[in-house]
Amino acid sequence: MIITRFAPSPTGYLHVGNIRVAILNYLYSIKNNGIFFFRVENTDLIRSLVVNFSNALKDIDWFGLKYNNITYFQTVRFDIYKYYYKILKKRNDSYYCFCSDIELLFLKEKQLSMGLFPKYNEKCKKLNEIDIYNKISLGFKPVLRFNVPFNKILKFDDLLKGVQLCNSNSIGDFVIRKSNLFPSFIFSNLIDDFCMGVTHIFRGEDHITNTFKQIMLKNSLGILDIFYGHIPMINNFDGQVLSKRMGSFSIKKLKTNGFSSLSMINYLCKFGGGNLVFLSLKKLINFFDYEKIVNRSSKYDISQLLFYQKNYIIKNKKFYKILIFPYVNGIISIYKINFFISIFFDNIYFFNDIIYWVNVFFFKNIIYEKFNLNFFIFSDKLFYLELLYIFNIFYKNYFFYIKNFMNLCFFNEKKLFILLRLFITNKDDGPKLNDIISFLSYEFLIYRIKKMNNLLSYYVKNL
Ligand SMILES: [Zn+2]
Numbered sequence: 001m002i003i004t005r006f007a008p009s010p011t012g013y014l015h016v017g018n019i020r021v022a023i024l025n026y027l028y029s030i031k032n033n034g035i036f037f038f039r040v041e042n043t044d045l046i047r048s049l050v051v052n053f054s055n056a057l058k059d060i061d062w063f064g065l066k067y068n069n070i071t072y073f074q075t076v077r078f079d080i081y082k083y084y085y086k087i088l089k090k091r092n093d094s095y096y097c098f099c100s101d102i103e104l105l106f107l108k109e110k111q112l113s114m115g116l117f118p119k120y121n122e123k124c125k126k127l128n129e130i131d132i133y134n135k136i137s138l139g140f141k142p143v144l145r146f147n148v149p150f151n152k153i154l155k156f157d158d159l160l161k162g163v164q165l166c167n168s169n170s171i172g173d174f175v176i177r178k179s180n181l182f183p184s185f186i187f188s189n190l191i192d193d194f195c196m197g198v199t200h201i202f203r204g205e206d207h208i209t210n211t212f213k214q215i216m217l218k219n220s221l222g223i224l225d226i227f228y229g230h231i232p233m234i235n236n237f238d239g240q241v242l243s244k245r246m247g248s249f250s251i252k253k254l255k256t257n258g259f260s261s262l263s264m265i266n267y268l269c270k271f272g273g274g275n276l277v278f279l280s281l282k283k284l285i286n287f288f289d290y291e292k293i294v295n296r297s298s299k300y301d302i303s304q305l306l307f308y309q310k311n312y313i314i315k316n317k318k319f320y321k322i323l324i325f326p327y328v329n330g331i332i333s334i335y336k337i338n339f340f341i342s343i344f345f346d347n348i349y350f351f352n353d354i355i356y357w358v359n360v361f362f363f364k365n366i367i368y369e370k371f372n373l374n375f376f377i378f379s380d381k382l383f384y385l386e387l388l389y390i391f392n393i394f395y396k397n398y399f400f401y402i403k404n405f406m407n408l409c410f411f412n413e414k415k416l417f418i419l420l421r422l423f424i425t426n427k428d429d430g431p432k433l434n435d436i437i438s439f440l441s442y443e444f445l446i447y448r449i450k451k452m453n454n455l456l457s458y459y460v461k462n463l
Contacts, residue, residue, distance in 0.1 A: 002034030159229030258350030272298030
């Protein structure tokens with residue numbers, strides 16, 4: 001049976017990179033009738049917050065990734081870790097290290113300045129039982145390090161990248177238990193995967209070194225093989241790898257912006273390539289094939305995400321018609337809703353956009369954003385009077401007259417239509433101006449042109 005897991009550390013909001021890992025593990029296990037677990041890696045007590053944990057769970061639920069209802073917390077599993085520490089001790093594969101942080105920092109600086117790859121110098125490996133006893137009785141709190149074997153070729157067959165090789169000499173003796181007796185990530189992460197029976201793990205390629213370390217631990221502990229697939233990282237627009245500190249990529253933020261979970265799943269599981277085709281979750285599961293995961297880092301591309309969101313909204317048009325009803329009930333008849341939606345439906349991505357157009361059409365006052373009015377400096381009062389006159393007399397047939405009028409006064413046509421659009425809709429792009437004006441009430445139209453006149457006169461006076 002295939003068992004996968006998602007194991008975030010609750011140290012901040014989940015971002016698209018985290019959720020992508022969750023989605024890939026989920027799709028693979030469900031496609032193979034396997035199990036998908038959720039595990040909380042909360043051994044980093046200072047940074048782990050209960051609130052982050054519940055936020056992570058909420059996000060997973062929101063994405064509809066159904067996990068097995070056993071949730072693992074690392075902090076209640078210390079006895080299990082103890083058992084495995086004992087095995088390593090017995091095999092002489094671990095030792096105490098009393099080096100202070102400052103000592104280790106100096107060592108690192110020294111190695112770097114000599115052009116060497118920083119690596120622990122195995123100083124404490126030479127300590128005998130009496131040295132250790134003495135240091136512990138003096139109150140020193142050691143970490144436990146893994147005794148990395150000398151000059152050994154480490155190898156694993158990555159599900160995405162093929163065979164990966166590494167010489168053990170390039171890896172220093174790493175910490176497996178911290179001085180506060182908490183397990184290090186490398187250690188508890190492996191033991192938990194083993195205890196949960198995890199068979200396949202998709203995770204970011206920043207974990208490849210960890211995987212080599214865990215392979216050594218596995219060999220030492222006699223633990224069964226786990227298959228790893230290291231997926232390329234998601235970069236931000238500047239090419240930097242996404243991190244939890246980059247709030248704009250947080251799931252919370254994208255949710256608030258109105259993206260649907262299905263658009264995000266579509267985007268993230270085909271991230272970096274493949275055909276842009278919007279699929280249901282069921283189809284995404286059926287078509288999932290990890291060999292198709294794009295094997296290079298790519299930049300986060302909001303335009304692709306918007307493509308899926310657009311498709312989502314088109315697929316759910318009927319549903320949106322029902323959602324919109326309470327907002328326009330009593331304002332327009334149910335028969336007119338179709339026409340109303342058709343005016344702007346091609347220009348929207350989110351439900352909030354619908355509310356926006358409800359406001360434009362059915363609420364007289366618009367709170368204008370700060371436009372760059374420098375673009376439109378002209379203060380000729382006659383100009384507005386003429387404009388008002390045209391709309392007063394010709395209303396929906398304004399177009400021909402405005403064109404003539406502009407030719408007469410040599411006014412830039414494009415600028416005028418942008419200006420009109422801004423004051424009528426508070427946006428500089430969107431549906432056809434003609435469609436907007438033909439649906440907008442006469443009263444609102446005149447009101448907004450007058451407002452345009454007032455605001456611009458005020459602006460010019462205060463320049
Ligand atoms: Zn040491």
